[in-house]
Amino acid sequence: LLAIDIGNSSVKFGLFENEILHRKFSIPTVRTLTANDIYSQILPQSLSKISAVIISSVVPELKNSFRELFMENFNIEPIFIENSFDFGFEIKYFPPENLGVDRIIAAFAAVEKYGKPCIICDFGTATTIDAVNSKTEYLGGIITPGIDTLSEALFLKTAKLPRVEIKKPKNVIGNST
Numbered sequence: 001l002l003a004i005d006i007g008n009s010s011v012k013f014g015l016f017e018n019e020i021l022h023r024k025f026s027i028p029t030v031r032t033l034t035a036n037d038i039y040s041q042i043l044p045q046s047l048s049k050i051s052a053v054i055i056s057s058v059v060p061e062l063k064n065s066f067r068e069l070f071m072e073n074f075n076i077e078p079i080f081i082e083n084s085f086d087f088g089f090e091i092k093y094f095p096p097e098n099l100g101v102d103r104i105i106a107a108f109a110a111v112e113k114y115g116k117p118c119i120i121c122d123f124g125t126a127t128t129i130d131a132v133n134s135k136t137e138y139l140g141g142i143i144t145p146g147i148d149t150l151s152e153a154l155f156l157k158t159a160k161l162p163r164v165e166i167k168k169p170k171n172v173i174g175n176s177t
Contacts, residue, residue, distance in 0.1 A: 002050045006057035008125040031061045035068035053078035089138040
């Protein structure tokens with residue numbers, strides 16, 4: 001199984017045999033990628049044994065390119081996960097069709113791994129924090145800019161703050177700009 005997560009900043013690939021992850025890699029998300037562009041970046045010879053593809057995407061512009069890639073090169077119709085799939089939750093988000101598939105998948109994975117209730121935090125291009133209660137109700141949450149997005153905004157919108165590398169600090173409390 002080739003599992004693909006098309007995010008706003010990168011496309012992550014995981015090659016599984018049953019529940020064992022054998023290989024993972026990523027490429028940058030470029031909204032104008034064609035099937036041929038993707039094919040040339042993913043080292044197709046390492047994917048010769050795939051029999052199924054499942055895709056989660058928050059980038060609608062890439063859906064056709066990925067479908068074409070797997071249909072033409074591997075003769076596989078990929079499954080695109082939609083937020084309308086039955087994840088076993090009662091969705092309390094309104095309107096439910098606007099709920100990002102990335103958020104509901106993260107909530108499903110957290111409940112499967114850790115149980116419920118739980119709070120799910122995803123720190124990517126955007127930071128999302130969501131909640132599932134003890135009754136298996138997906139309650140919703142918040143979306144804020146991610147750390148890189150915030151850092152870039154501060155650099156662009158201020159006169160004296162420099163562009164900084166995001167890395168773990170030696171101390172939580174800073175003593176310089």
